[in-house]
Amino acid sequence: MGLEQMGVGIPDKLCGRPFDAADLERIRAEIVAAEPPQRSEIARRVCRALEWTDALGRPKLMSARVGLLRLHRAGLIELPAPSRGNGNGRGLLRGPDRWPEPVAVVGTVGDLGGLRLEAVLDASASRLWNGLIARYHYLGYTPLPGAQLRYLVHCEGGVLGAIGFGAAAWKVAVRDRWIGWDAACREAHLGRVLNNARFLLLPWVRVKHLASKVLALAAARIPKDFAARYGERVVLLETFVERPRFAGTCYRAANWHYLGETTGRGKCDRTHQAALPRKGVYVYPLTAGFRAALGVVR
Incomplete structure (x- = not known):
């Protein structure tokens, strides 16, 4: 039985854009097809498949990654493990090349x-x-x-x-x-x-x-x-x-x-x-x- 039939509803909006079951299936297909199987590549493919772009025609990668993570946490899709950090924005940060001197x-x-x-x-x-x-x-x-x-x-x-x-x-x-x-x-x-x-x-x-x-x-x-x-x-x-x-x-x-x-x-x-x-x-x-x-x- 699919998650939709188990009571996990498909949102009608995802990061402000209309969303439906067909979009969810396209996302699932892009996850399977992604090579390399990384979250960044999946986000790029999803932006292309759903024509998720800004006013200049560029992929809205940040919004796509946020939306994909929401679907993953809801159990509607399964994303690969993050390649860096822990996937919630709190992974280890690489420090700056040089810290400012603490001079008053x-x-x-x-x-x-x-x-x-x-x-x-x-x-x-x-x-x-x-x-x-x-x-x-x-x-x-x-x-x-x-x-x-x-x-x-x-x-x-x-x-x-x-x-x-x-x-x-x-x-x-x-x-x-x-x-x-x-x-x-x-x-x-x-x-x-x-x-x-x-x-x-x-x-x-x-x-x-x-x-x-x-x-x-x-x-x-x-x-x-x-x-x-x-x-x-x-x-x-x-x-x-x-x-x-x-x-x-x-x-x-x-x-x-x-x-x-x-x-x-x-x-x-x-x-x-x-x-x-x-x-x-x-x-x-x-x-x-x-x-x-x-x-x-x-």
């Missing part, structure tokens, strides 16, 4: 020469970004979901920190009410919202107003960088600030809008018990017409 940086943001964001575009920069987040960010490192942009914060004296943006949260009550979209509208346009999932200033950096300045630099860069990389326009940024650990001061200083708090239940909660920390929800529109771009008609 103090003063005000105006004292910093050459302050800039450098996009993570090669393996060396990626290892440094991953390593800094793994070592110094309180949430640690996990791969950012979906379409993403990562930056290292630099000045003339070296690296000051790291900031990263990935796919937006699927459903957030206060955000969705503020935008004014319904479920269908959100599903169609969520890709135009980007989540600030990680923001780190290194522990020896004590520079007044630096955090809000970095947020402003990122907001100025993201529309152009995202369009160049993914061929789509992003119009709204979001982030979640854990309470009471952080006050969200730098987001307020950078003119992000505070919308309220999450429920604290998390997306997988089944008992409606508030088991997770509540988080303040902040958003930053990148254009005055962001609601129209998100499909909201007023």
